[in-house]
Amino acid sequence: MRTSLKPEYFSISDTSGLPEFFKGVDIPFSLQAEPLKKELLHCYDTFDWKAWNKKNAIVLCCQRLNLVDLKNGSEIGSSPLRKAPQSFFPEDIAEEKTVSMLKTLSRLRAFIRLGSVKTEIATWRALDENQKTVASIELLSILQPKPSNAQKPLAYVRLNPVRGYPKELETLAECLKSNPAYSGKTTYQDFYTAVLDAVSSVPGSYSSKPSVKLKPGNTIQDSARELLLSTLEVIHANESWIPKNIDTEFLHDYRVAIRRTRSILAQLKGIFPPNELSRYKQAFRELGKRTNNLRDQDVYLLQAERFRNLLPAAMRDSLDSFFTDLRNQHKKELRTFSKYLGSENYRQFLQEWESFLKGNMSPDPDTTPDALRKTSDVAVSSIKKAWKKVIRHGRDISRVATDTELHALRIDCKKLRYLLEFYASLFPAKTLQMVIRQLKTLQENLGVFVDLSVQQNYLYSYLSNLECTADNIPFASSLGGLVTALYNERETVRMSFHDAFDTFDRQETEELFNELFNKHR
């Protein structure tokens, strides 16, 4: 049994104060003013707006971090936090319940400070005949920076209920509404949006997934250019954050955007001039390569705790030097890559790429024979081709799947996934979602398998290069133990491959694909 009290929000066009506001209104309570408060409000969310997307706001005010329900303004989590950090992870927070709530919002992405606003809060307590507070009314104004939109109300009123006094609250709300300066009921979300607007933050402005709405009748060349420009946007959105080393997902999204770019270039043949195409293909492959080590190190460091737990307690501490070494390597690698991101070469390359995508392209039947094909036709044929390839290769896999087979199938699946995501806007969302969900199960199996193989190989080669000294014995035995544990895990995953593939290779999935294709028959 638990109810949380929900404040009510109103906007008013008069900021002179409540006693003035209520002048001439018959209000059955006396109002007692509390000292005026000026507070700094810090807003947090992940770079990809995980809190906002789940209808939550994260605000730090008066040394308390609050998780607020955007719909009704009620507080769903709260924890002390002295300073306003640039960013934090759930585990940096003190209060356990709030930590687990933040973890449900985001495990990998850090919560970043979006901005801070100076607010002024004037509070009045509404007292009954016993001088008991039955509600409190707060007049909230954003002092600095000012929201850009001049249409926004001048002040927000928050009517805070006190438990056990619902009728009094209702009376007070009615009194508020009867005033000419009352401009309407509003929500916490409106207030929070105004705060974000003041710090020039646009909720939901970033998503790593392509959000382009393609037109089925457009030429594939135009659609491909649109898609590539949108992945370029993702590349640009992440590049300035990577050097800050706030969380691993900036680099991850950056890499995915590169891979998506490469995937479009590789799969859509005959739509771009071959010379230019091969130049950009090569350049993006190299760009991707520059980030490989960094990503691997990120993955190992993210798994540090899991790796430790795979070993008996007595063998765990000797792994520390491995992770310290990894952290140092990561630092070095990040420095090198950040330098590259800031280089003229890099800037120029992306600029040329953008001009290429935005420039005039006159289709030539010899070099770009498919450029004028209808987007929907290409979408259907390329998805069909990629899907058939996954099925064909998957069915060819031997009873005990080999490493090479699984590696290759993983890449096939990735290609299919990217195509489905690129052309998502052309197909019915529900069917597409179901197809993606089934593909995802298979991809997870293959992903885990390949990750475990890579990790095992990396650790094994690290172990082989280890100096043969007496001091290294405990470390070497821990690494050996880890390699064995990862090997066992990988073999279990290998055994479950055929089950995972069967859930994808079945009548139901085929029907879903056909449903997609029929949309553009």
Add this chain to the structure above:
Amino acid sequence: MKTIALYSIKGGVGKTASAVNLAYLSSVSEPPTLICDLDPQGASSFYFRIVPNKKYSSKKFLKGNKKIYDNIKGTDFDNLDLLPADFSYRNLDIELLEEKKPQKKLKNNIKELNTEYPFIFFDCPPNLTLLSESVFTASDVILVPLIPTTLSLRTFEQLLDFFKECKLDTAKIKGFFTMFERRKAMHREIVEEYSGKKRFLRQIIPYNSEVEKMGIYRAPLNAVRPNVPAAIAYQELWEELMNEIEHRPTK
């Protein structure tokens, strides 16, 4: 959920003042906290300026959970709620007699509140009745305020005897001295002999006219006068009690 009763057979020993101040301190350190005013005199309700809803009565109280829940009111202090006492509570004992297991009534009636309040305080009326027995079963700790006089000690002994007789858990009982006046030899001697011993807490609450003024402030002393000697003593007492609860073996 931990339940703490402020109880004494004797009146005027500082039950309500202790309940109000300790509940306030609990609401600050272990929010949120509920204080149940079980005394028909409604002194703790008065301290918080709260009057019960017109339709609230001892009958509703005996129905429990949802009925209790709907009648809880927020005090003027964050995270501190109060279930006010109604004058009809004077009939609680007679009404309890008609219930099936009167001793377990209170415990069952507040069961569903445990998801909301880590700490619930009972401010009890001064007597030893069926309602008191129900409080004994429902409470994890029974705090007994004692003025350092022989008469107070005698009622404390009577309470212990009653517990033993009824095979109740005497480990729940913790006495502590209130209204201590250093200038009185008897106070000094009794405090010296009992304070911190088995079944007694170490911290004593000195006599302080500020405590009486709570009726004027109509607020916990620790909220409005946190630096007066009695408020400081209540703060220390709360810390000692928390420590006691944390280190107590669970049954």
